Amino acid sequence: EDQVTQSPEALRLQEGESSSLNCSYTVSGLRGLFWYRQDPGKGPEFLFTLYSAGEEKEKERLKATLTKKESFLHITAPKPEDSATYLCAVGSGSARQLTFGSGTQLTVLP
Amino acid sequence: GAGVSQSPRYKVAKRGQDVALRCDPISGHVSLFWYQQALGQGPEFLTYFQNEAQLDKSGLPSDRFFAERPEGSVSTLKIQRTQQEDSAVYLCASSTHRDTEAFFGQGTRLTVV
Numbered sequence: 221e222d223q224v225t226q227s228p229e230a231l232r233l234q235e236g237e238s239s240s241l242n243c244s245y246t247v248s249g250l251r252g253l254f255w256y257r258q259d260p261g262k263g264p265e266f267l268f269t270l271y272s273a274g275e276e277k278e279k280e281r282l283k284a285t286l287t288k289k290e291s292f293l294h295i296t297a298p299k300p301e302d303s304a305t306y307l308c309a310v311g312s313g314s315a316r317q318l319t320f321g322s323g324t325q326l327t328v329l330p
Numbered sequence: 331g332a333g334v335s336q337s338p339r340y341k342v343a344k345r346g347q348d349v350a351l352r353c354d355p356i357s358g359h360v361s362l363f364w365y366q367q368a369l370g371q372g373p374e375f376l377t378y379f380q381n382e383a384q385l386d387k388s389g390l391p392s393d394r395f396f397a398e399r400p401e402g403s404v405s406t407l408k409i410q411r412t413q414q415e416d417s418a419v420y421l422c423a424s425s426t427h428r429d430t431e432a433f434f435g436q437g438t439r440l441t442v443v
Contacts, residue, residue: 320372
């Protein structure tokens with residue numbers, strides 16, 4: 221059974237204080253690892269897909285990296301508008317669906 | 331449309347009432363997924379369609395849950411005889427292929443009273 225664990229559950233940062241969110245996973249045959257952002261009352265918004273260990277992707281202040289056991293979402297010099305819940309999900313084997321972690325609730329204080 | 335559209339956004343149902351939740355996926359997207367999200371948790375898989383075929387319904391929690399996509403575009407999730415434990419946000423997502431990123435709608439928040 222696929223498992224995804226995200227840490228920390230919640231993170232409070234000062235504006236400009238860089239940090240990383242962790243996503244550890246156990247899957248049988250990774251098809252892809254996905255990062256989503258979710259604002260309160262909204263559906264998840266797609267950020268990145270990573271397919272193989274060593275792969276990295278960047279978008280504005282966000283950078284996602286992937287190893288064989290975990291993924292990191294690095295946030296550089298965050299702003300208050302980066303406050304949201306960040307969800308990690310994996311697709312594996314022949315399963316069509318994604319398995320999600322519980323998310324990291326990020327709060328960036330001005 | 332530009333994105334996945336779900337309706338209604340909010341639904342309050344009395345226990346025992348039947349409800350129907352609608353999803354309009356992105357035009358041309360073959361794959362359609364339904365997820366259930368409890369407060370403070372990540373989405374959990376309910377069911378998957380490829381065009382009009384329901385290929386996986388292993389996540390449906392009971393036989394009170396039923397989903398259809400008769401013409402391969404719009405999908406409806408129906409819950410019969412709603413229970414309080416059915417209260418959650420129901421999310422629909424679509425993608426061009428099962429291995430590509432899925433785009434989510436805003437969700438329907440169902441509250442059973």
